[in-house]
Amino acid sequence: MAVRDTAKYPWIFGVLLDMVASNDVNTRVKKHRTALRAAGLRPIQIWVPDTRSSGFAEEARRQCAIVAAADAGDCDLGGVHGRCHV
Template structure:
């Protein structure tokens, strides 16, 4: 059995199990500047967390609410 047949059979089995294919595009971590962009976003997030003292309490309350359900 060739590779195309095996892949086709595998996909048919997945579909029979109620699954469907989904394509997701993600950032290319190999691109120049990716690390710098991550650092900048992390710094902005940290700044926002420091600027909103109630954010942590809100997140904790939301998580506790989820745990109850």
């Protein structure tokens, strides 16, 4: 394209620049993932609780209380695990 075409097709140059930048990132990501696979790793997707949700703190406190009560109940076993009568 000649320089005069930039006035007629300005969007082409923005798209081409985005493609070049995107391609560079894609190449780096692909190279990084290949190196990780070569190191014996594999990609997985995991779902974790959303700590920003409105009920997260309350649910965490509830579960902690259950665990604490269970730990306190372990002493009722008469020290079977060797942890109660310290």
